[in-house]
Amino acid sequence: MSSTQPDTAQAAQLWKPFLFRAAVASAFGVLTIFWTDPSVHVMSVAGGLYLLLVSVAVLWAERSLRATGAIPTWLAGSAPAVLAIAALLNLWIHTDRMFAQVGALALVLAGVVELVIGFQQRGKHFAAKDFLLVGAISVLTGVLLPVFQNLGAHALMGVAGGGAVITAVILGLAGLSYRHDSLENSDSRARPEAVN
Secondary structure, three states: OOOOOOOHHHHHHHHHHHHHHHHHHHHHHHHHHHOOOOOHHHHHHHHHHHHHHHHHHHHHHHHHHHHOOOOOHHHHOHHHHHHHHHHHHHHHOOOHHHHHHHHHHHHHHHHHHHHHHHHHHOOOOOOHHHHHHHHHHHHHHHHHHHHHHHHOHHHHHHHHHHHHHHHHHHHHHHHHHHHHHHHHHHHHHHHHHHHO
C-alpha cells in the first residue's frame, strides 16, 4: 500500500492486527447494515464492544510498530486507552448523547494518533499510507457522529458503521498484502538454504 518495500519482520508483525481490526470492523459494519431498527441499548452495547475490540487491535498494531522502533513508547498506548475508556462508558451508559459525543472524541483522538504515525513514518515505513487513510476515516467518522446525534440510534450506527466498513476494506487489503509479502519473503529465504 506504500511505495516503501515491506520488511519481512515488520510485515509479519502488522498483518495480524490489521486483519483482526478489519474483521472487527466488518462485523460491526454488517450489524449496522442489517439491524434496521436498533434501540439505544443495542447501539451502546454494539458500539461499546466495537470500540473495545478496536482498542485491542490498535494496541496490537502500535506495539508491533514500537517493537521495531517505528514509533515512540508514549504514543503507542494513547489511542487504545482513549478507545477503551469510550467503550466502557458506552457499555455502562446507554444514551444517544454518550455514543455520539464520547465515541466522537475517542475516534477523533485515535484518528489523530494514527495520522501522526502516518506522517512521521511517511517514506520510511511501508504501512504509513494505511495509517494515514485509517486515521482520516476515524477523524471524519468522529466529526460526523455529533451531527447525527438527534436522529437516533439508527443514524448513529449508520455513520459509525460506514466508517467501520471503509476501515475494514483498507485494513483487510493491507493485511492480506502484508501477509502475502511476509510469507513470500520467508519462503524465498528458505529455498536457498534447502538447496545447500
